[in-house]
Amino acid sequence: MRIKFWGVRGSIPVPGKETVEFGGNTTCIQITTSDDNLIIFDAGTGIRVLGLDLLKGPFGKGHGAGHIFFTHSHWDHIQGFPFFAPAYIGKKDKKGNRVSSECNEFILYGAADVGNRLEATLRGQMDNYYFPVDLNYLSSKISFKSLVDNKIEIGSAKIQARQLVHPNGVLGYRIEENGKSIAIATDCEHPSDGSIDQNLLELACNVDVLVYDGQYTPQEYSPHKFDLEGPGKQGFGHSTPYEGVRAAKAAGAKRLVITHHDPLHNDQFLRDLEADVRKLFSATDFAREGMTIEL
Ligand SMILES: [Zn+2]
Ligand SMILES: [Zn+2]
Numbered sequence: 001m002r003i004k005f006w007g008v009r010g011s012i013p014v015p016g017k018e019t020v021e022f023g024g025n026t027t028c029i030q031i032t033t034s035d036d037n038l039i040i041f042d043a044g045t046g047i048r049v050l051g052l053d054l055l056k057g058p059f060g061k062g063h064g065a066g067h068i069f070f071t072h073s074h075w076d077h078i079q080g081f082p083f084f085a086p087a088y089i090g091k092k093d094k095k096g097n098r099v100s101s102e103c104n105e106f107i108l109y110g111a112a113d114v115g116n117r118l119e120a121t122l123r124g125q126m127d128n129y130y131f132p133v134d135l136n137y138l139s140s141k142i143s144f145k146s147l148v149d150n151k152i153e154i155g156s157a158k159i160q161a162r163q164l165v166h167p168n169g170v171l172g173y174r175i176e177e178n179g180k181s182i183a184i185a186t187d188c189e190h191p192s193d194g195s196i197d198q199n200l201l202e203l204a205c206n207v208d209v210l211v212y213d214g215q216y217t218p219q220e221y222s223p224h225k226f227d228l229e230g231p232g233k234q235g236f237g238h239s240t241p242y243e244g245v246r247a248a249k250a251a252g253a254k255r256l257v258i259t260h261h262d263p264l265h266n267d268q269f270l271r272d273l274e275a276d277v278r279k280l281f282s283a284t285d286f287a288r289e290g291m292t293i294e295l
Helices: 046-054 112-124 198-204 241-251 267-278
Strands: 002-007 028-032 038-041 065-069 090-092 098-103 105-111 141-147 151-154 157-164 170-177 180-185 209-213 256-259 284-286 292-294
Touching (some): 028 046, 105 112, 157 198, 170 198, 180 198, 198 241, 209 241
Parallel strands (some): 065 105, 105 141, 180 209, 209 256, 256 284
Antiparallel strands (some): 028 038, 157 170
16 A cells, blocks of 8 residues: 655644745645555645646546545644545536536545534535535535444455544544555544553554654643743644654554644754654654655
């Protein structure tokens, strides 16, 4: 399987010359399985660029199909969806019904408590107070599924979901195919008692790649901090790269990829932080937009 990062920023997009190397788009990760299934995690603004790439293939002609898993429905994980061009491509008959054989098809997944509201949430952000095009206008076939039993098979890939710690909840995912595995744990806060979340350890057990939320430095996370950048970020639902190292080591992960970079962290800052974290766990990379990993 092949993993590609299209958006690695947390909270809000940060375009500009100081974020060119790591990128400014919010969360979107593409997995292409060896049997060529398209699995997308989150629809932050990175999904807009992924969509343009997909148009070069069958999705450009209305012959594509894909699965989009949502970790949760905070803005930085849904805001790219209205700009995901493949969702607009499909043929309708004179009555406005979709012609199945000529429509792109997407299945959107969310946790049971999020999934039941996922359609309303995505529809809400396309309400005409916020956006000119209604969700019903999209010509692709879109369906919604709640992750109730938390285990799904897509072709040769097995996907397992677990709740992690984040305000209003978040799902972490483990994807396995042909003996290779990846865990995606973005938007997760580490326990304050020094333990490691058991659900995270289960998802990341012996994975080839652990993708982990390292938004804050320990100083920014500190509950005692208050300065020009605001109060400490404990309780905001995010973690640090150093907690990522602890989790990776405890779970036996072979490689650690830190993502959900803070909007305040420019390229130089992230490069320096990455170098420091590598002293503790050399197989660490900070995710950069466009980065790909073949497993
Ligand atoms: Zn987020
Ligand atoms: Zn969030």
